Amino acid sequence: MTRLPVSGRIDGPVLLTARWVVGHRDGRHVIYDDGVVVFEGDEIVFVGHDYPGAVAERIDYGNAILSPGFVDLDALSDLDTTVLAFDNQPSWKKGRVWPKSYMDRAYEMYTQEELAFQKRYAFAQLIRNGITTALPIASLFYREWGETDAEFSAAADAAHELGLRVYFGPAYRSGNSYVDENGKIAFFYDEERGFRSLAESLAFAERIEGLASPLVRAMLAPDRLETNTPDLLRRTADAGRDLDIPIRQHCCQSGLEFDRITGAYGMTPLEWMDSLGVLNERMLLPHGEYVAGTRNVDRPGRDLDILKNAGATLVHCPVVSARHGGFMDSFSKFRDMGVRIGLGTDTWPPDFIQNMQIGILLSRVTDGSIESVRAEHYFDAGTLGGADALRRPDLGRLQAGAKADIIVIDMGHDRIGHVIDPIQTLMMSSSGRDVTNVVIDGRFVMVDGRIPGFDAKAEQARAQRQFDGLVARYPERTYGHPPVEEIFSSAYPRLGRKG
Ligand SMILES: [Zn+2]
Numbered sequence: 001m002t003r004l005p006v007s008g009r010i011d012g013p014v015l016l017t018a019r020w021v022v023g024h025r026d027g028r029h030v031i032y033d034d035g036v037v038v039f040e041g042d043e044i045v046f047v048g049h050d051y052p053g054a055v056a057e058r059i060d061y062g063n064a065i066l067s068p069g070f071v072d073l074d075a076l077s078d079l080d081t082t083v084l085a086f087d088n089q090p091s092w093k094k095g096r097v098w099p100k101s102y103m104d105r106a107y108e109m110y111t112q113e114e115l116a117f118q119k120r121y122a123f124a125q126l127i128r129n130g131i132t133t134a135l136p137i138a139s140l141f142y143r144e145w146g147e148t149d150a151e152f153s154a155a156a157d158a159a160h161e162l163g164l165r166v167y168f169g170p171a172y173r174s175g176n177s178y179v180d181e182n183g184k185i186a187f188f189y190d191e192e193r194g195f196r197s198l199a200e201s202l203a204f205a206e207r208i209e210g211l212a213s214p215l216v217r218a219m220l221a222p223d224r225l226e227t228n229t230p231d232l233l234r235r236t237a238d239a240g241r242d243l244d245i246p247i248r249q250h251c252c253q254s255g256l257e258f259d260r261i262t263g264a265y266g267m268t269p270l271e272w273m274d275s276l277g278v279l280n281e282r283m284l285l286p287h288g289e290y291v292a293g294t295r296n297v298d299r300p301g302r303d304l305d306i307l308k309n310a311g312a313t314l315v316h317c318p319v320v321s322a323r324h325g326g327f328m329d330s331f332s333k334f335r336d337m338g339v340r341i342g343l344g345t346d347t348w349p350p351d352f353i354q355n356m357q358i359g360i361l362l363s364r365v366t367d368g369s370i371e372s373v374r375a376e377h378y379f380d381a382g383t384l385g386g387a388d389a390l391r392r393p394d395l396g397r398l399q400a401g402a403k404a405d406i407i408v409i410d411m412g413h414d415r416i417g418h419v420i421d422p423i424q425t426l427m428m429s430s431s432g433r434d435v436t437n438v439v440i441d442g443r444f445v446m447v448d449g450r451i452p453g454f455d456a457k458a459e460q461a462r463a464q465r466q467f468d469g470l471v472a473r474y475p476e477r478t479y480g481h482p483p484v485e486e487i488f489s490s491a492y493p494r495l496g497r498k499g
Pocket of ligand 1: 346
């Protein structure tokens, strides 16, 4: 491809071809062998074979899949700190949950500039992995309180510049967990502060929706269920309805959350949300692990009925769940019940393909069945499931009238091996590194692995420096304040070079 202008946009229809095109017909994905996708401006005008019209540009990607871009409902958007938890547990001893001594003087661990950098850096990584619509998530453990208007204004600029489609807004909360003097997890609440940060997030949402940007849309992000009060949840639900925007609320995520909600309210997290009247089709719920009526919860409850009737979407993040030793029970059971499911990356690497692969494997293990989950079930969740959660029938599918959000997955290189079926092989031997080209809203945002304006090597070096600076300050925020070497383990003894 030679004539691509700096804008990434081509005037007139663009025709793309590849060995396989994942099109959409009669309400489901289909595969066109040696297929064609034609888009003009931001919209797809044709998918299939033998386009009859004239075009301004033709690009053949050869032995590749042309696929709808992935919709990431819990998209990594910071320099991931959960990776530190991989072999360093328990989290209350390892600086993840802060001690009271730190909580009383908690501060922003990154400068405004560093916060802006990590969002832009993460957005580029999402694009590199074929994610074309992202609902960013970042940890509040490293914040003074909630996320801020300023960093999300910078993030909006980054999304526009890089060309990523996003739904987002500053995360807020009524409180936080901390480690008390005896090494026990406790909760602190400041409801008024929660209302103030909700008000800031609403102002941001109204401003963003007022932009009428084709790429950047608003979402409400009341962080974790166990750190929110009933009134914060009700006000959030009301605002979501008034603005008609999605709400993402972490729920059914952890044993800590489950114990906190059942202890305080005598109901499961889902029963509690249902009793508050805050569950509806606008709600996105990561991570769906602690649901009564499944093997993960030793307690009866109405959770399965509530999930079925609420119309909310479970946000399933296979890699981060599996790394923590847990998993949804189960993708296939919820799917068979008609519960809506979308996918998220939530951790590093934000490799959407890897998430689908791990998801299929662990779903089969969880179900004890090789037949319970098929490749297309996860592919559907990663495309159609996410788009439906956002109530966007023009996303997650390649068909005339849909947005031109298209990715190219290289299936021709020698590490892929022999292909049995493009989607089945994708789920066995591909990875996010095979995504070579990305079009979002009709703009080429990544071409031959390169994102204009993003120097991947230099940005990675900067990310490492910024992250190392954060890790160096871990003793301040860790129970008992041990030195860094005691907080984080090494796989093997580290032998430094002497002299
Ligand atoms: Zn999450």
